[in-house]
Amino acid sequence: MNDAERPPIPAELKRRVLVEAGHRCAIPTCRHIDVEVHHIVPWEQCKEHAYENLIALCPNCHSRADKGEIDRKSLRIYKANLRFAIEKFSQFEMDVLFDLYTTPIGKGIPFPVYLSLLIKRLLDAGFVKIVPIGTGVKIGSIKATPDALLITDKGRDFVKSLGIEEIGY
Ligand SMILES: [Zn+2]
Secondary structure (H helix, E strand, O other): OOHHHOOOOOHHHHHHHHHHOOOOOOOOOOOOOOOEEEEOOOHHHHOOOOHHHEEEEOHHHHHHHHOOOOOHHHHHHHHHHHHHHHHOOOHHHHHHHHHHHOOOOOOOEEEOHHHHHHHHHHHHHOOEEEEOOOOOOEEOOEEOOOEEEEEOHHHHHHHHHHOOHHHOO
16 A cells, blocks of 8 residues: 555544544444554545544454454444444434434324423434424323424434444444
8 A cells, every 4th residue: 555645534533533432442342442543444445534434443353344354334333333322312212213214205203292302312413303293182281192203304414424224223
């Protein structure tokens, strides 16, 4: 490889990848403290340093990834898990987000508005939105009939950026 053709990873980008993994190997059962930045799709193929494609690995896991013992999809899942953890999304929220991702654009799923606290972080992130349906039936002051829950373009971009939607994670 000719190093002159490969620019170094910008310091800010490298820091972001390392902070994402807490300056430890991104493999949860490893978490070694010596870390290098690995390209999930090899540099030789992508010729760019993109955040979505970078993951912090220890030298040992790095060479296992280079040999294909840890494949790209696995690496994407490990990276996605780190990103969920940083965003503090719950497993329920991720299930909701992936479910909405598979619904046709503009279509939502019924969601009782009184349960919106369960998806607060998705709402706060602007990844989903609640669209009222009619006036609904109220029990006391609580609207008992569901509204529609929709994924936003931002939410779609987030799922897409994880690169794992095709494996139905
Ligand atoms: Zn490791």
